[in-house]
Amino acid sequence: MASVNFEISSTSSSGPPTQQRPRQRLMMKLKEFPEKLWENGVVEVAKIAKKMGEDDPRRIIHSVKMVSTLTLVSLFYYLQPLYDVFGEEAIWAVLTVVLVFEFSVGATMGKGLNRMTATLLGGALGVAAKYLATLFGGIGKPIFLAASVFIVVAIVTFMRFHPALKARYDYGLMIFILTFSLVTVSSYRDDEVLEIAYKRLLTIVIGSCICVAVCICICPVWIGADLHNSVAKNLEMIGDFLQGFGGEYFGRVVEDGDDKSFLEGYKSVLNSKSTQETMANLARWEPFHGKFRFRHPWKQYLKVGTLTRQCAYKVEALNEHLNSEIDQTPSEIKSKIQAPCTIICLESGKALKELGGVVRKWTSSSSAISHITFSRTASEDLKSLLKTVYLLEDGDLLDIAPAAAVALQLIGVVKCVEKIAEAVQELASLAHFNSVESSVVAPEEPHFLHQGTVVPVSEGIMHHVITIEQGSDTDLPQNNSQSMINLVVEKHSN
């Protein structure tokens, strides 16, 4: 741009000043460049790196672990005694570390075992092909070698499309193709194939084993534990939403500083399927450790995950009602179903968070069951409330429909939570949840079961403040909630 400006201006009358201006600009830009590079480049990159490290500090640890392993394995090449044993092939150990060392133990073990087995099988088959090829003389040898590569590689390449094989053995199948092709093709010229193959296999095994050992021994990242926590977190996020939804929908006075993040958290649950499936596939490679035993029920985690997503779809439908454009139900109508709906929200939310806690803390706590019982009772009460036609005196169906839809959706949520509770219960028994920790968990301090403040906004209607204390008897609150709803119903029917 600068030079173009220069040429145009030089043809005009005011020569010298415009001649200097672009030059000055260029000089200015050149002077500013290091500063801008520093600001936009280095500082920006440093910020991103800092944020990445803060988001998950295990990333930094992984980088250090990986590069330490690489340095350790390079000693095979640097140290003369080790080099004397392995020779040039020592470089394959370095290569193995770069390719096999992954973030989680599951991924590293999966890749390591795949690589070792596939190298062994591919190498053995390649050596067999080489010896068979020697039976043919002259031009027959390369033709036989090429034909065997063609058939074996075509079949294995096709096998890689099988979903079950792709999920667990894709890397192994690729390494099998690689090793088989390398050994078979190079056997045409190299007669020492067997020795090279043996040394390469040995260095690959050593490299893989070192990777797995470092991965497990130094700050291990268990992908199984990540899946475990992700299932728990998803339950808790849905619970958070439900606990907050009642207040949001029924017009709690919202303060400006309020944190509304709980209304968005569930969105990540909607698209969690592929991540959880990948995690479960990798977790299967991990050896038993801590509470994760041999044959840990990974499938059951996926089942809980699927049910959680189904609940998240319902929550997505509920969330749309928070948008006032869609839901214009007057608050006096809303207030009529407020009591049981609020109880369902609070209790289902609590139940889900309890279930999340059950998974997270490896305990089979029964407190979720009581919350589910309360929400089921509230759901029945809501149904009987909906049966009373008086609700319709105040408005037309278009006004009432959104509130009715919310009510129905909440009834659906209660059923969904029950299913989740069953699945979590099954998970708890399959994964032996209560075996160790059940007695360790500190009993929660007594707390109010519901302290919902039911405040219909319109002025003509009386205010109810409902406070129910949780007694020592678990049946008590249920009766309370029942009678409380009856109270509300009676008040409105007058």
Added chain:
Amino acid sequence: MASVNFEISSTSSSGPPTQQRPRQRLMMKLKEFPEKLWENGVVEVAKIAKKMGEDDPRRIIHSVKMVSTLTLVSLFYYLQPLYDVFGEEAIWAVLTVVLVFEFSVGATMGKGLNRMTATLLGGALGVAAKYLATLFGGIGKPIFLAASVFIVVAIVTFMRFHPALKARYDYGLMIFILTFSLVTVSSYRDDEVLEIAYKRLLTIVIGSCICVAVCICICPVWIGADLHNSVAKNLEMIGDFLQGFGGEYFGRVVEDGDDKSFLEGYKSVLNSKSTQETMANLARWEPFHGKFRFRHPWKQYLKVGTLTRQCAYKVEALNEHLNSEIDQTPSEIKSKIQAPCTIICLESGKALKELGGVVRKWTSSSSAISHITFSRTASEDLKSLLKTVYLLEDGDLLDIAPAAAVALQLIGVVKCVEKIAEAVQELASLAHFNSVESSVVAPEEPHFLHQGTVVPVSEGIMHHVITIEQGSDTDLPQNNSQSMINLVVEKHSN
């Protein structure tokens, strides 16, 4: 098991017969083994392979393409003149083909370009490290080499966690680490590093280029086209559901042989996010081809995909109402909102299928707009219908609520379809849809706009048969649908 049985039975009195029985069983099993292996093993595997091939015949083509490329590249090793040029390093071309050749052009180009660039950069940096290391003598050399590997590899390993880099350059970063480590470590012993690095780079470039060429020239699989079609298919599947939903929900007489697959198709849309994002990332690597130009708007596909998923969540909520256990609305109540709801279902469904067709056929057809107009009108009619309180005379709110929820959900669907239409319109203009094909598309033959047969099941209520023919004037059906609904409303208000 057989030997255990044998030992136990030999201690009992009836020796010879039981001694023979397990043996016989063993012999029987041995005889059956080849047969069973054939039945359960070979036949089963053949069936699976046949199904995989039938599901996507491109898989077979890919396997043949891949192995042909591999054979072609092995010629570098088999043929003496080529071997004289590249020597031992020719094996790296074989290795490159196995690692780079992927199913789609996008994936192959992505891996090929990543591999070439990363090898060049990693190799160059490695050679630079080698020459810097020679400045240090004795023990200083390996320490400098190890330190430079430590710093560079740690930084790049950490970089791999960055989501944007991971999505597009993960393979390149890994190959960079690999090449840099290999060159730097092996430079400790090998002084011919420069020549080896050069030859290796050359064979890798040749291998990658051959892969890309074969991938593009012989039956190419464009992942961009797959994404394009997947977006279209998702729209059509939601459209299929909506078109069918009206009939299913309002109690069309269902015949046994009916294909209900259209009710399940949408479920795959719910979890389509990660697949579509991967596809878009790979599609960015593809060169322009056919209607996919340079800077094709891949992001817009993801936008349409996201809106389609939002519609799918609503459809999921609708689908639950088909389960009679949840929705027990008597059909006489349903029949009151049947007319506008059926129109919304049919017209929204048609609009979505038209939009799917717009994407699939690269045309910017306006017929979707008229369908959307009809469904919007029906949506307004439904709203005014809901405002008439007479609906509530027949039942309590619990009976009416599910139908009201369906009605609201359908009103939401109409809005969602409008958003999708806007996004598809934007896509059409960004991707130059109508530029070529708009005049080519054959005009659709005249057809009935709606031929919904509204048959309330209960006997006390009169039967309406509504048939609206689509005239040549696009405004006409709108008026028809309006008047038709008014007719229904009036009849009921009497």
